[in-house]
Amino acid sequence: MNSTDSPEHVPVLTIDGPSGSGKGTISRLVAQRLGWHYLDSGAIYRAVGVAAGWGDIDLADPAALVRCTFDTKIDFIEDDESRELRIIVNGLDATDELRTETSGAAASAIAAIPEVRAALKDRQRAFRRAPGLVADGRDMGTVIFPDAAHKVFLTASAEERAERRYKQLKDKGVSVTLHGLLREILARDARDAQRVVAPLRPAEDAVRIDTTGLSITEVVERVLALMPAH
């Protein structure tokens, strides 16, 4: 390995923020534009949540959830044609199940357990590979890649985030109410921001972008404008 390829020399852009702020969408597009790798850290927490569900593990049993974290095998596979990312949990394609609000809520509960977060640190850091990494989540800029050269914190009003999620789920044919989604988003914001370990908050050196009223293209361009010649 060339010394400039060693992980600490690989540039990282972290994109943190609450649910529905656009992290996944923006991170994927920016990673494509830069030709960098992409880490969807939320999918890792969701995968553990799904595996816990499959194993009938009680979300109120931290010791069992920690064991489940160590035992869960997670593979990210990019479809050659569509470039879509499929997420394989313990050998089964869990991509669709992972995106449900139930999985999001389970992930948020599991993510509050300090030993679970500690157990997942190295798995997330292993995504740092040349030529660069765009990492999306809650604590990418604060805990997992504190030395990242570029840090962004996306926000949007809770109402707009609920509306985005509503459209997204309706397009997929999932039956939900806007009111229920807003309640779910506010509950998840509160749990993610109030937990003791790695709570959702911007890194001190993160650039905050309020995406309320901005289009996806506008946000992508604002993020890219923060990067040196790309």
Ligand SMILES: Nc1ncnc2c1ncn2[C@@H]1O[C@H](COP(=O)(O)OP(=O)(O)O)[C@@H](O)[C@H]1O
């Ligand atoms: N700036 C934006 N304007 C309008 N819709 C957006 C914007 N950013 C994201 N979206 C849409 O909102 C939904 C949620 O975005 P997503 O990237 O999944 O958010 P997050 O990863 O932060 O939860 C998606 O359907 C996405 O297309």
Ligand SMILES: Nc1ccn([C@H]2C[C@H](O)[C@@H](COP(=O)(O)OP(=O)(O)O)O2)c(=O)n1
């Ligand atoms: N780096 C991360 C990523 C996600 N989590 C937790 C907290 C989130 O509510 C859940 C799900 O995260 P995910 O980013 O997939 O969810 P959203 O797309 O933002 O709705 O996982 C975390 O604690 N730390």
